[in-house]
Amino acid sequence: MKKSNNITKSALSEKDGIIAPKSKDKSAIDKIKKKRRSKKSTDSLIEGIFKGDIVDLSRGITLIESGNPKHIKEARKIVKACLKNTTTSIRIGITGVPGAGKSTFIEAYGKYLTEKRKKVAVLAVDPSSSVSKGSILGDKTRMETLVRNPNVFIRPSASGINLGGVAQKTRETILLCEAAGFDTILIETVGVGQNETVVHSMVDFFLLLKIAGAGDELQGIKRGIIELADAIIINKADGENIKSAKLARVEFARALHFYPEMASGWNPKVLLTSALKNEGIMEVAELIQSYENHTKENGHFNRKRIQQNTNWFMQTIETRLRDEFMSRTEIKSELEHQISLIKKGETTAFDAAEKLFSK
């Protein structure tokens, strides 16, 4: 904090060298000063992020999350600057139903990583967090050790906006964290709705956390998630659970055998962990490392990132076109009317669209 303040001050006194007008209009002088200060502070914020200043990083993310047009403009400048400074990193998505032990797993895995001199950022994609309260990362005390670790940065999910908004903000937050020197980005999400698909679209490695149970392990997990997983971790494999966890491992490995090959040429693995007892964590870390080596060697790692960026671009365009179109008052009411006609089977999709466009 102190460091960043220093930068701000020196930057303010040196740069541009505009001479204040001799006008007696104090408010005009204030305006110019304010303008200069805000401009400098964006630059110094970027500088601070590059230096790994956590406070500046947090402020940058707050700007990204803001809906204020001035902040949006500032945030865009910061994100663009950070893009250029992106370091080599790995982005890991972690999903699982509530109770699978995501926080405990991240606590153990994060600790392992920092011991290997890694810098870890923990983010969350959970648009419902503002509503459901007790959700992931809301309670930082669940990651006691990590919170106090200077090489770990934890940031809860942006709230009060829809999934698309959270996704965009998380993508930009990743770039800022990477610019700040974090080389391992963990993105946590609960396996509900479309969350995990969205997280999958922004990570290099996707990890599904499960618990061994009495055959109902899949309860609450949406169809399609298993096919996205680069690894399935059966957590809480300790005490009385060990036997069923081992059984589940065999069965999952068998089931995975029936899935077609992944584009990455990677064969998803099933591992056992007890995050609570700190068991199996090294194996997970080594597995992810071998994935990174494998996909960097065959070029998939980079190809996937480029593809993700291109998809994100196209998605941004489509979302914006749709939002601008739908926000028009005359379209809104017609849209509802046409949807009700469709539901009653009284018009075709094509005809309904035609009606909308004739407006």
Next chain:
Amino acid sequence: MKKSNNITKSALSEKDGIIAPKSKDKSAIDKIKKKRRSKKSTDSLIEGIFKGDIVDLSRGITLIESGNPKHIKEARKIVKACLKNTTTSIRIGITGVPGAGKSTFIEAYGKYLTEKRKKVAVLAVDPSSSVSKGSILGDKTRMETLVRNPNVFIRPSASGINLGGVAQKTRETILLCEAAGFDTILIETVGVGQNETVVHSMVDFFLLLKIAGAGDELQGIKRGIIELADAIIINKADGENIKSAKLARVEFARALHFYPEMASGWNPKVLLTSALKNEGIMEVAELIQSYENHTKENGHFNRKRIQQNTNWFMQTIETRLRDEFMSRTEIKSELEHQISLIKKGETTAFDAAEKLFSK
């Protein structure tokens, strides 16, 4: 054909009763006549479709597939009329790699259905058909018996357009077939690209056809398809294949156990068939019937159709917005430029979109 011609003639001589102008300008008279003829013929075409006239149905589909603006207008009128006449039907998607025996299966299944007094329409979604030639339905001789059956209507995939276009035209073709009294619509596709996802989005029941092999049954099948399947049929379960087919059945059933429950509350089943020897076909038919009963009872059947129609509507809007935006010359070149910047990591998706919209 004859019947439909009769309708056209009588309609022409009776309806509207416009008196031809006494002008000596023959071309003006011709124009009016032509206009009347085309107007009447759309009405009579619709009438013919309702009566189950195969020739009128084919002509209607040809209009749907046409790119001619006049035809598009006519087609829209027909589709809208057919929407109102939609009967109770079941739409079944059938996918599988080339060689899985889709044509033979459809031949056997279609024969079984017509013996049960069903009227069967066989459509295809295969945008590549015009390129790859030897693809599905291109060779009708593979469905020898069905082709000659008066209660069966076979129509190859629309060609020369992209998947989105084929999807729209197939959806509209389904409506026409149903209006013409076909109660079982089979939609065939090869399990490549996005085809099967698109087919899945327009059917009530989705069937994956496989062959038992030496553990490489999944070759060529994309990840994600198995999760879409309401049933997996292991075909060619005859002769030397029987043992491996039975083994595959057990393994698949086990693998399916690991998939989360479907929204329909339906548990996907694995069945064996030998379409060539006409074995197991009745079991498939009964399975699909029990799916229909099950989902009609719990309301899923209707909910799914309404959801599909609503999705299709939103998709139509988005596609149109995107196409109109992208077709502008200044956007086209800027788009390419921004994509190349993204690929080089020199801009963010959001910033690139901003540049595009400022044009």
